[in-house]
Amino acid sequence: MPEQAEGVVADGRSAGEAREEVLRVEGLSVAFGRASERVALHDVSLSLRAGEVVALVGESGCGKSLTALSVMGLLPPEAHVLAGSITVCGKEIIGTPERLLRRYRGSAMGMIFQDAMVALNPLQAVGRQIDEALRIHTNLGRGQRRDKVIALLDAVGVPDPTNRLRQLPHQFSGGLRQRIMIAMALIGEPRLIIADEPTTALDVTIQAQILEVLKDVTQARGTAVLFITHDMGVVAEVADRVVVMYGGHVIESADVVETFSTPAHPYTDALLHSVPRTDSVRGVDLPAIPGSVPAPGAAPAGCPFHPRCSDATQECLTMPPLEQVLPDHDVACWHPHTSGRSR
Amino acid sequence: MSMLRRAFASGSARYIAGRVGQAALQLFGVVTIVFVVLRLSGDPARLLVPQQATAEDIARIRTQLGLDASIWEQYLQYLSKLPRFDFGYSYVQGRSAVDLISERLPYTINLALAALLLSMLVGIPVGMASAYFRRRFLGRALMPFVLIGQSMPAFWLGLLLILFFSVRLRWLPSTGFDGLTSLILPAITLASLSMATLARITRSSFLEQLNADYVRTARSRGAGTARVLMGHVLRNSAIPIVTLLGLEIAALLGGAVITETIFAWPGIGQLTVQAIQARDFPVVQAIVIFVAIIYIGVNLLTDMLYAVIDPRVRLAGSGEQV
Secondary structure, rough: HHHHHHHHHHHHOOOOOOEEEEEEEEEEEEEEEEOOOEEEEEEEEEEEEOEEEEEOOOOOOOHHHHHHHHHHOOOOOOOEEEEEEEOOOOOOOOOOOHHHHHHOOOOOOOEEOOOHHHHHHOOOOOHHHHHHHHHHHHOOOOOHHHHHHHHHHHHHHOHHHHHHOOHHHOOOOOHHHHHHHHHHHHHHOOOOEEEOOOOOOOHHHHHHHHHHHHHHHHHOOEEEEEEEEHHHHHHHHOOOOEEEEOOOOOEEEHHHHHHHHHHHHHHHHHHHHHHOOOOOOOOOOOOOOOOOOOOOOOOOOOOOHHHOOOOOOOHHOOOOOOOOEEEEEEEEOOOOOOOOOOO | OHHHHHHOOHHHHHHHHHHHHHHHHHHHHHHHHHHHHHHHOOOHHHHHHHOOOOOHHHHHHHHHHOOHHHHHHHHHHHHHHHHHHHOOOOOOOOOEEEHHHHHHHHHHHHHHHHHHHHHHHHHHHHHHHHHOOOOOHHHHHHHHHHHHHOOOOHHHHHHHHHHHHHHHHHOOOOOOOOOHHHHHHHHHHHHHHHHHHHHHHHHHHHHHHHHHHHHHHHHHHHOOHHHHHHHHHHHHHHHHHHHHHHHHHHHHHOHHHHHHOOOOOHHHHHHHHHHHHHHOOOHHHHHHHHHHHHHHHHHHHHHHHEEEEEEEEHOOOOOOOO
């Protein structure tokens, strides 16, 4: 399996910069409440090309998952899109009737959820749950679908797939359940996968294996992955690019290497400093960011991070635009750290 | 079917044996309580003789019926006949209690099945719809009807139906049994309560499941409303529904006393009322035991169904994690 996967990866990489755009989010604003009084996403823009892994990073409540659900057209009923556009493989999602969205879900785009224990139907055999996207979107016969399911389960590392596809989710370990989730999202061969904290519920060794599997299967197929996480270690592991969100705004977007070497936004910088490192001094507390993420609707005027920011000035009371500070490196900050602070 | 077989296969023989033993004990308790309580209710001989009968007449009848023996003797004699399904003879009609019940049983089964079918076909879909469309007009509009169905007493609803469909419109017969048309009004009367209860339990069970994460996962694969409801939510919300259905089936088969009385329906319910009024001990005892057997049987079946619906019920504790 790995040899085959790597062959395709090399192939995919050679296509280079001209790869097709799979997802484009532009100026997306989403609010909660009857009168849309609690705005949770402000003017969010991002894009993904085929084969690219973009990490969407931020603390809980910053709007990562909401962005993902908007893309899938699965926003909870109490949330509304105020403005913006989302296109998946060139097809508009916002304003599209549910009947059409259903055709895209599972075929053009798939989603991997955080906790497979609750995200899987506890009373349906896993094979049947994986197979569902094929039953909905293809005309394949029973046997063909079964072969596909078995092959994919094998590819994501579920042992003895022929027998185990008849089992129920509770008969699998946490790691295997997450592999099943991955197979489920991928079975319809979508161009875009949204992985919403797929490894958060797992312990660290299993986490590494799952990331490996996810990388293998998506790279082999040239699938674009929007990887949602709050774990900077995972970001370094998987991402090509990083989009940092805070308080419902995209505040920084850059290449993964550049994000780690020269984080321009004070929040990104602080986030990186709060990751434990092997050269951290024992006994010294990890730096934490004081305060907490503002709730939707309760955000301060201007840059949502300014109350927690050591660099904040009077200027920060107005929201800075997302602007390019370096080639392919955008940041929304009046006082970006362009030189790359020493870490 | 294969699921049933699997449920039975996984070490459930001992479980079933245990349950059957438990059932026998419950039955013994029921027999004893009914026997004693009935004998506290008064002297059946007094109801069998004319007003002007002498004390000797009454004493003679008591001897005939075996009521002159001590309660212990009566009880032991009664128990000794039970294994042969001999439940004694009706004091009033002189026929065996078993015959009387089996004569009435087909009518009660007809009515019970009709009512059950009606309440399932209406109650479950109404509950599903009111849960799924809870934010929309349909979901809100259905619940008042459910509430009416639940609060309307059977005797009142039955009379209204007779008044309207039999007396006014002359569409349907009001009493007795005369073909399928005479089944309609009693079935509606009898079903209204279970329909409403079923709708409510279905609604609350569905509401709980509709917010579950696996529903969102199913939608993320492109599943539509029908697929989400029938393919995923129904089975997950089935346990409370099945529990209620079991109780309803037992209650319906036990005879609908009020409904059968209103519509002069010749079923078990009517027989029960007649037997109690006449202090017809053997018949009352036989009916109570019959109803108890139904309840115990249906409960056992319901419990086994749990394991079929949710295999975790049986697998729990057997350490089948991988």
